[in-house]
Amino acid sequence: MEHIKKYVHENKERFINELVDLLKLPSVSADSAFSQDVLNTADKVKFFLEQAGCDKVEICETPGYPIVYAEKIIDPALPTVLVYGHYDVQPADPIDLWDSPPFEPVIKKTALHPDGAIFARGACDDKGQMFMHVKALELMMKTNTLPCNVKFMIEGEEEVGSSSLSWFVPRNKEKLKNDVILISDTGMISNQQPSITTGLRGLSYVEVEVTGPNRDLHSGLYGGAVANPINILSKMIASLHDENNHITIPGFYDKVEELSKEERAEMAKRPFSLDEYKKALDIDDVYGESGYDTNERNSIRPTLDVNGIWGGYTGEGAKTVIASKAFAKISMRLVPNQDWKEITDLFQKHFENIAPKSVKVVVKPHHGGQGYVTPIDSIGYQAASKAYTDTFGATPIPVRSGGSIPIVALFEEELKSKTIMMGFGLDSDAIHSPNEHFGVFNYLKGIETIPLFYKYFTELSK
Amino acid sequence: MEHIKKYVHENKERFINELVDLLKLPSVSADSAFSQDVLNTADKVKFFLEQAGCDKVEICETPGYPIVYAEKIIDPALPTVLVYGHYDVQPADPIDLWDSPPFEPVIKKTALHPDGAIFARGACDDKGQMFMHVKALELMMKTNTLPCNVKFMIEGEEEVGSSSLSWFVPRNKEKLKNDVILISDTGMISNQQPSITTGLRGLSYVEVEVTGPNRDLHSGLYGGAVANPINILSKMIASLHDENNHITIPGFYDKVEELSKEERAEMAKRPFSLDEYKKALDIDDVYGESGYDTNERNSIRPTLDVNGIWGGYTGEGAKTVIASKAFAKISMRLVPNQDWKEITDLFQKHFENIAPKSVKVVVKPHHGGQGYVTPIDSIGYQAASKAYTDTFGATPIPVRSGGSIPIVALFEEELKSKTIMMGFGLDSDAIHSPNEHFGVFNYLKGIETIPLFYKYFTELSK
Numbered sequence: 001m002e003h004i005k006k007y008v009h010e011n012k013e014r015f016i017n018e019l020v021d022l023l024k025l026p027s028v029s030a031d032s033a034f035s036q037d038v039l040n041t042a043d044k045v046k047f048f049l050e051q052a053g054c055d056k057v058e059i060c061e062t063p064g065y066p067i068v069y070a071e072k073i074i075d076p077a078l079p080t081v082l083v084y085g086h087y088d089v090q091p092a093d094p095i096d097l098w099d100s101p102p103f104e105p106v107i108k109k110t111a112l113h114p115d116g117a118i119f120a121r122g123a124c125d126d127k128g129q130m131f132m133h134v135k136a137l138e139l140m141m142k143t144n145t146l147p148c149n150v151k152f153m154i155e156g157e158e159e160v161g162s163s164s165l166s167w168f169v170p171r172n173k174e175k176l177k178n179d180v181i182l183i184s185d186t187g188m189i190s191n192q193q194p195s196i197t198t199g200l201r202g203l204s205y206v207e208v209e210v211t212g213p214n215r216d217l218h219s220g221l222y223g224g225a226v227a228n229p230i231n232i233l234s235k236m237i238a239s240l241h242d243e244n245n246h247i248t249i250p251g252f253y254d255k256v257e258e259l260s261k262e263e264r265a266e267m268a269k270r271p272f273s274l275d276e277y278k279k280a281l282d283i284d285d286v287y288g289e290s291g292y293d294t295n296e297r298n299s300i301r302p303t304l305d306v307n308g309i310w311g312g313y314t315g316e317g318a319k320t321v322i323a324s325k326a327f328a329k330i331s332m333r334l335v336p337n338q339d340w341k342e343i344t345d346l347f348q349k350h351f352e353n354i355a356p357k358s359v360k361v362v363v364k365p366h367h368g369g370q371g372y373v374t375p376i377d378s379i380g381y382q383a384a385s386k387a388y389t390d391t392f393g394a395t396p397i398p399v400r401s402g403g404s405i406p407i408v409a410l411f412e413e414e415l416k417s418k419t420i421m422m423g424f425g426l427d428s429d430a431i432h433s434p435n436e437h438f439g440v441f442n443y444l445k446g447i448e449t450i451p452l453f454y455k456y457f458t459e460l461s462k
Numbered sequence: 463m464e465h466i467k468k469y470v471h472e473n474k475e476r477f478i479n480e481l482v483d484l485l486k487l488p489s490v491s492a493d494s495a496f497s498q499d500v501l502n503t504a505d506k507v508k509f510f511l512e513q514a515g516c517d518k519v520e521i522c523e524t525p526g527y528p529i530v531y532a533e534k535i536i537d538p539a540l541p542t543v544l545v546y547g548h549y550d551v552q553p554a555d556p557i558d559l560w561d562s563p564p565f566e567p568v569i570k571k572t573a574l575h576p577d578g579a580i581f582a583r584g585a586c587d588d589k590g591q592m593f594m595h596v597k598a599l600e601l602m603m604k605t606n607t608l609p610c611n612v613k614f615m616i617e618g619e620e621e622v623g624s625s626s627l628s629w630f631v632p633r634n635k636e637k638l639k640n641d642v643i644l645i646s647d648t649g650m651i652s653n654q655q656p657s658i659t660t661g662l663r664g665l666s667y668v669e670v671e672v673t674g675p676n677r678d679l680h681s682g683l684y685g686g687a688v689a690n691p692i693n694i695l696s697k698m699i700a701s702l703h704d705e706n707n708h709i710t711i712p713g714f715y716d717k718v719e720e721l722s723k724e725e726r727a728e729m730a731k732r733p734f735s736l737d738e739y740k741k742a743l744d745i746d747d748v749y750g751e752s753g754y755d756t757n758e759r760n761s762i763r764p765t766l767d768v769n770g771i772w773g774g775y776t777g778e779g780a781k782t783v784i785a786s787k788a789f790a791k792i793s794m795r796l797v798p799n800q801d802w803k804e805i806t807d808l809f810q811k812h813f814e815n816i817a818p819k820s821v822k823v824v825v826k827p828h829h830g831g832q833g834y835v836t837p838i839d840s841i842g843y844q845a846a847s848k849a850y851t852d853t854f855g856a857t858p859i860p861v862r863s864g865g866s867i868p869i870v871a872l873f874e875e876e877l878k879s880k881t882i883m884m885g886f887g888l889d890s891d892a893i894h895s896p897n898e899h900f901g902v903f904n905y906l907k908g909i910e911t912i913p914l915f916y917k918y919f920t921e922l923s924k
Contacts, residue, residue, distance in 0.1 A: 029779070030777065030778060030779030030780060030781060031777060031778055031779065032778065090781060090783075091775065091777060091779075091781055093775070093777070094678070097677065097678075159780075159781075160779050160780055161780065187683075201682060203682075203782070205780050205782070212745065213743040213744070213745055214743055214744035214745075215559070215743075215892065215895050215896060215897075216556070216559075216894065216895045216896065217743075217894070217895060218865065218893055218894040218895070219765075219767045219769060219793055219795065219894075220663060220665075220760075220795055220863070220864045220865030220866050221649075221760060221863070221864050221865055221889055221893075222760055222864070223760060223765040223767045223793075223795050223864060224750050224751060224759040224760050224763055224764075224765030224767075224795065224864070225748055225749075225750050225756045225757075225759040225760035225864075226743060226745060226748055226749055226750070227745070227747075227748075227749035228767045228768060230699075230767075230768040230769075230770070230771050230790075231699060231700075231703070231767065231768050232749075233696070234695070234696040234697075234699035234700045234768065234771070235696075235699075235700040235703075237692075237693060237696035237697075237700075238693075238696045238697040238699075238700035238701070239700070241693070241697075281675040281676055281677075281679075281688060282675065282676035283674065283675055283676075283688060283689070283820055283821075284819050284820065284822075285689075285818070285819040285820040286687055286688055286689075286820065287687075287688055287689035287694075287818060287820035288686050288687050288688070289686060294687045295687075297686040297687040298682075298683060298684055298685060298686050298687040301686055302686075303681075303685040303686030305681045305685045305686075305690045305692075305693065305784055306690060306692040306693050306696065306773075306774065307681060307692075307774050307775055307780070307781060307782060307783050307784070307785075308692070308773065308774035308775040308776045308777075308781065308783075308785070309692050309696070309771055309772065309773050309774060309776070309788065310771065310772045310773075310776040311768075311770065311771050311772075312768065312769050312770035312771060312791070313553065313555070313769055313770040313791060314770045314771070314772040314789075314791075315492065315493060315553060315555065315770075316492060316493055316494065317491070317492030317493065317553075317622050317828075318492060318621075318622055318623065318667050318669075318769070318791065318793070318828045318829065319492060319552060319553055319621075319769060319770070319791075319894070320665070320667070320769060320793055320866075320894065321552075321769050321770075321894050321895070322767055322769070323769075323770070326771065327776075328692075329774070329775060329776075329780065329781075331681055331685075331780070331782055333681065333682055333685050333686065356747070356749060357746050357747040358745055358746065358747040358748065358749035359745075360746075366779075366780045367780065401682070401683070402682045402683050402684070402685060402686070402687075403680065403682030403683055404682050404782075427683055430677065431680055431683075432678065432679070432680040432681075432781070432782065432783050433677045433678045433679060433680070433783075434677060434678065435677075
């Protein structure tokens, strides 16, 4: 393990500078205005993979943004690790809430990151965490310690639903053949208490459009006499939760896995302070489904959130208008066994059913993905657990995450292999928010831990 | 009356071209980006008032946009008519729904306007209707038929609450002294059946802000565990109406004037086809307060409409975020006897009360105004009625409008005179909407009718 510490110590400045270069590219996949930047980012990732020592690196065209594939095969008889990550990032807005420009990375110390953290969109999700794997390979190549074969598949549409990946994977099963899939796109409890994500929530993301009159109307001449699509949309959204914050869509909970008392007790052991949680978010109270605590609400329970809403006059001043249309983006987080396509259908039918005759409703499914659970008795989990224990000096706790990496379920279905989610970020790293950052400590610890996973996974595979 | 028809006939091309010039100026008072255009419009109005024959025209400075004042005093012993209008216009958005640019006027024939209509923002509300009075004065001056004194007060903030006018009027009572106030900023039933607006609704306009967590959050990591301000705002808005579409704000209806069976029967005589109404708006059904029909809902009943809503990610694609804040612009149309300040307070208290502990709510009152009723036995109403009867060949029907001209109540309070609302627009002219227009027939009829009002008002005042 000494050679690892030594190499990281000697190269950490460069490791950081190279990541900073990557973060300067605004690879926002959700906004076509950035499409050239997304493509440039793919080229940059290709460059770094070649530099790290892969002997085959390709930009694979897809119906959407390309997938960067790379491999280093040292012996077909040895196990193969497939590393997945994404080079695209979330939109940066609201930009005015960033303390520094989202694509001009700066390193600042924070209470949780005394060694400093890199502030930039994508610093943690997922450029920083993806790049740890590139640097870990470089380390193993330069120190001649790569114990097995490795493949990389880095996509550019994770933040918009990975539709091209779903197209790519079934068409390249042989090329992607592997014994375990390794992803760093999740978090851990703290820098003192590592954790490994064993469960992910699924996702169904839809956009709804409510149309009232065929044109915007004067709210004085028509107000009170015609359905106002914004009022109606608000009413429809409100009706999606009952007074206990249960979701009211018929059949929504039918397949939800209810955890046993024991499992819930296990989960409850996770260190957690409700006061600190509220303080960190500056809220007087939490809010959620009756009968479940905060950590259960955001991990083992399905949810429905409006991610965006707009309609009518939103400019400066006042406009007395009744809008013709109102819109909302709505996403549902799903738990294992809930099928996202089925839930999307249930939502669509229900939302159309509850619309009054005085408006027209269109529901456009955006994308989605299944939930997932990793067995903690698998070789992959054991190898990851030993690796963290070596580098952090503490055994990682298995946790269910509330987030979604839809493609994990796809991998299991298409490639028949399990995914290990070795996350090194913290919940406080503000991914998807202004001032996203990634601790320098976490970044370097990741680079140190990954080679040990390769070592233990290869040993345990014998 | 022949001299009137003759003058209009000989000058109508110029009348139209001068209005087109005025409409080319984007005097959007709600958006500070247009402030210079608003000021230029005031200068243009001054120019036209001088050209029409006023012997005193001033640009009166105010805390906001200036008020253009003009007068033609022929004999202090004669009655004085004060003409009010506004030179500012509503914002043009959504601009992409306009068939032609909002500030590049075009004349097109429509089913209701076989002689053509001028399409532009402000064509009807209120530049076109205000300009009829300028041209009517020119006509009376050029034909030596002005029978009384006239004053003009044209403001630039009607679309944003007339706050500077409320400042100006009390400070200029002597200057504004008059016997009747004449406004053309309302509509009439049809080009075959004129009507005079005898009632206006009051207005209370507020903006609300709901804040949940102190930053945007990842909807996977926090979804279900914290209050989503968009879901909460939707819920709060939904709760403002009950299942009968009565407004739920405590005390909201306390002072609402309930009309007698007789009055409601009188109103019901107004020609109206629900099918045509629905067809014109392309809606399958109307929607409103139980126990009242469509024409009652939008005239004698108070309402609450969301005029704009926004929050979270509203861009292209998908962003799985829980927004920190959600906003809405909400306006209430009030009926005579409801005090807008009192209603604004009731709204504010109620909205703050219904907010769950998990969010913070701010209610910002925008502006408002009182409702108003004109007695139909007044000299002013009688003079207007006779004028319309002469030019349209049909006696106008008195109607209550759902719209608000808050300053009408102010005039009565400060200047102690009644306002006559001689509107020449049609409900279908799409004021406050894309493709606003004003019929050439209506424009010229207005210029013909106004001098007759002066004539009859002067005679009846003797």
